[in-house]
Amino acid sequence: MASITVSGLGKEYVRGTSAVADLNLEVAEGEFLTLLGPSGCGKSTTLRMLAGLETPTSGEIRFNGRVVNDLTPAERNIAMVFQNYALYPHMSVRENIEYPLKKRGVDRAERRRRSAAVAQLLQIEPLLDRKPRNLSGGQQQRVALGRALIREPEVFLLDEPLSNLDAKLRSYMRAELIELHRRVRATMVYVTHDQLEAMTMSDRIAIFDGGRLQQVGTPDEVYNHPANRTVAAFIGTPAMNFLDGEIAPEGGAPVVRSGSIAIPIEAGRTGASLGRRVAIGLRAEAIRITEGGVPARIEIVEPTGHEAIVTVSVDGRRLVTRTAPDSGFRVGDSVGLGFDARRLHLFDAATGDTLG
Amino acid sequence: MRAVVRHGGDLVRQVLTWALVLALSFPLFWLISTALRPDTELFVRPPHLLPRTYTVDNFSKLLFETPFLTYFRNSAIVAISTTAFVIVIAVFAAYSLSRFRGRFSAVVERMILITYLLPSVVIFLPIYLMLSRMGLANSLPGLVVAYTTFALPFAIWLLRSFVDSVPVEIELAAMVDGASRLGAFVDVVLPQLLPGIISTALFTAILSWNEYLYALILTNSDAVKTLPPGVMTLLTSSYHIEWGLLMAASVMMSAPVILAFAFLQKHLTRGFGAGAVKG
Ligand SMILES: Nc1ncnc2c1ncn2[C@@H]1O[C@H](COP(=O)(O)OP(=O)(O)OP(=O)(O)O)[C@@H](O)[C@H]1O
Numbered sequence: 001m002a003s004i005t006v007s008g009l010g011k012e013y014v015r016g017t018s019a020v021a022d023l024n025l026e027v028a029e030g031e032f033l034t035l036l037g038p039s040g041c042g043k044s045t046t047l048r049m050l051a052g053l054e055t056p057t058s059g060e061i062r063f064n065g066r067v068v069n070d071l072t073p074a075e076r077n078i079a080m081v082f083q084n085y086a087l088y089p090h091m092s093v094r095e096n097i098e099y100p101l102k103k104r105g106v107d108r109a110e111r112r113r114r115s116a117a118v119a120q121l122l123q124i125e126p127l128l129d130r131k132p133r134n135l136s137g138g139q140q141q142r143v144a145l146g147r148a149l150i151r152e153p154e155v156f157l158l159d160e161p162l163s164n165l166d167a168k169l170r171s172y173m174r175a176e177l178i179e180l181h182r183r184v185r186a187t188m189v190y191v192t193h194d195q196l197e198a199m200t201m202s203d204r205i206a207i208f209d210g211g212r213l214q215q216v217g218t219p220d221e222v223y224n225h226p227a228n229r230t231v232a233a234f235i236g237t238p239a240m241n242f243l244d245g246e247i248a249p250e251g252g253a254p255v256v257r258s259g260s261i262a263i264p265i266e267a268g269r270t271g272a273s274l275g276r277r278v279a280i281g282l283r284a285e286a287i288r289i290t291e292g293g294v295p296a297r298i299e300i301v302e303p304t305g306h307e308a309i310v311t312v313s314v315d316g317r318r319l320v321t322r323t324a325p326d327s328g329f330r331v332g333d334s335v336g337l338g339f340d341a342r343r344l345h346l347f348d349a350a351t352g353d354t355l356g
Numbered sequence: 357m358r359a360v361v362r363h364g365g366d367l368v369r370q371v372l373t374w375a376l377v378l379a380l381s382f383p384l385f386w387l388i389s390t391a392l393r394p395d396t397e398l399f400v401r402p403p404h405l406l407p408r409t410y411t412v413d414n415f416s417k418l419l420f421e422t423p424f425l426t427y428f429r430n431s432a433i434v435a436i437s438t439t440a441f442v443i444v445i446a447v448f449a450a451y452s453l454s455r456f457r458g459r460f461s462a463v464v465e466r467m468i469l470i471t472y473l474l475p476s477v478v479i480f481l482p483i484y485l486m487l488s489r490m491g492l493a494n495s496l497p498g499l500v501v502a503y504t505t506f507a508l509p510f511a512i513w514l515l516r517s518f519v520d521s522v523p524v525e526i527e528l529a530a531m532v533d534g535a536s537r538l539g540a541f542v543d544v545v546l547p548q549l550l551p552g553i554i555s556t557a558l559f560t561a562i563l564s565w566n567e568y569l570y571a572l573i574l575t576n577s578d579a580v581k582t583l584p585p586g587v588m589t590l591l592t593s594s595y596h597i598e599w600g601l602l603m604a605a606s607v608m609m610s611a612p613v614i615l616a617f618a619f620l621q622k623h624l625t626r627g628f629g630a631g632a633v634k635g
Pocket residue numbers: 013014019037038039040041042043044045046193
């Protein structure tokens with residue numbers, strides 16, 4: 001197993017436009033790190049550079065402190081799972097799984113022994129003699145995993161391995177992968193644009209946007225302490241509500257004000273200097289529908305079974321909140337809103353950086 | 357009611373199909389039938405569908421009294437060499453065009469296609485001059501070079517669509533799994549190209565086997581003649597046309613092509629199909 005250190009890594013496919021820019025990242029030995037971000041933000045590019053399938057334009061990649069920039073994919077001793085699984089169509093499942101061993105000159109008896117062990121681990125023993133095209137998506141996905149697991153590679157790289165599966169299979173395979181990681185304790189770098197996958201599986205999450213790393217942190221950190229507005233907007237369902245606001249004094253204590261909404265600022269928040277223009281970030285659970293409070297009107301009610309997502313409007317601006325499923329709100333009802341000051345996020349209006 | 361109609365339709369289709377098959381295969385049948393009858397039976401009226409007496413005289417005369425076997429050998433050498441060259445060059449060219457996209461890829465592609473569109477009579481003179489300057493006129497290698505240039509554009513174009521349809525990820529996966537770039541190509545790309553390679557090989561071999569014009573112009577001694585001009589020489593060198601001999605020669609010429617088709621037909625249809633649907 002290896003630790004990974006990435007410093008100053010950049011990739012320009014076309015001169016002048018960075019797919020990945022100035023990336024600095026550490027992955028600890030045995031860690032499950034997820035690269036998360038919207039489509040086109042450079043996740044796959046980063047992963048391919050780690051794999052040696054793409055040459056960096058700048059920067060360094062180290063495995064266990066050793067620079068691997070000039071090593072071929074084969075020499076890096078990594079295993080990779082591709083989004084479309086990339087199984088070899090003309091080979092049987094067994095041949096697919098044994099291929100990495102064959103390429104490394106492992107003898108036949110030993111290959112058989114290890115492919116049997118991997119097949120057992122992934123419960124694909126009955127499929128060993130089939131061709132990939134005769135497998136379901138979930139089965140193909142396991143075979144791809146099996147091909148990665150059969151060696152003891154330094155690093156596992158997984159590029160959206162679950163995105164081609166249906167929702168039910170996806171949540172099942174998610175649990176399987178977590179279990180697998182717990183068992184093999186391998187360093188894994190996992191790419192996804194699905195924040196639920198990232199939140200549930202990762203030790204830490206690296207959030208990308210526009211080729212730049214925005215934040216690295218545990219699921220709890222990126223959810224509760226986003227580094228900037230981009231991260232805050234990307235993490236969480238329903239998405240965080242944003243309002244333009246200004247820090248103003250009210251009765252001696254500072255509040256952040258936005259139209260009819262005024263939320264007190266807790267003591268000790270140094271970034272909130274009086275008069276500063278800010279973006280207010282409120283997650284759905286920081287907004288309560290109450291008696292009194294800021295007057296609002298119910299616009300949309302979306303029951304999901306265990307809760308209801310309720311969209312309200314406050315002087316023309318929409319906010320999303322959540323309530324119990326049986327709270328009985330109807331579209332058009334006049335209600336009041338309360339805000340949880342402890343869950344208030346403030347961002348610089350211009351840069352989007354989080355204000356402490 | 358529906359079933360009856362469907363059966364009726366089936367019957368009509370069956371009859372039509374068989375009629376067509378019979379009509380198309382009659383010349384072939386007549387060819388074989390003529391090759392197997394003695395000269396005396398050639399012009400009897402009304403003609404016999406089957407020979408009254410069977411003879412292999414035409415074949416033995418062809419094989420032992422004419423340079424036919426030399427022509428046959430030459431044709432085989434040229435066809436096999438041309439096919440080998442074309443396949444090797446076209447596979448690598450198609451791979452490069454598909455995988456290494458550069459600024460000039462589109463230009464190169466268009467130029468290859470334009471080469472294919474030029475009628476062979478137009479490029480005959482330059483090819484003849486180039487070959488004689490290289491000392492390859494009147495030689496089998498000269499023919500191989502000429503045929504390779506004819507077959508390559510189409511071969512590249514056909515194989516290119518096959519390479520395009522092989523996902524690049526499986527190559528990357530093979531490289532991650534420990535293969536070199538060439539190793540990945542051999543292990544996982546080449547097997548996917550097999551139907552395309554078989555189609556291309558058949559196309560090239562048949563083109564080379566049947567080519568007449570260039571063979572006629574580029575060769576003039578019996579030692580290096582191929583079948584099409586060679587058989588033509590046999591035909592015209594005597595005072596009357598020896599039909600029996602000609603038919604025997606035609607049978608011998610067609611046999612390899614028919615056999616190749618029979619054995620590889622499955623791949624051929626699959627190959628052309630795959631080449632066609634992939635844009
Ligand atoms: N081979 C390439 N040539 C040119 N540009 C590329 C190439 N591969 C990726 N890009 C560009 O680089 C940027 C990052 O692409 P990348 O594939 O890393 O995104 P991603 O985060 O994996 O997105 P997705 O979630 O859609 O897979 C994109 O703008 C993309 O268009």
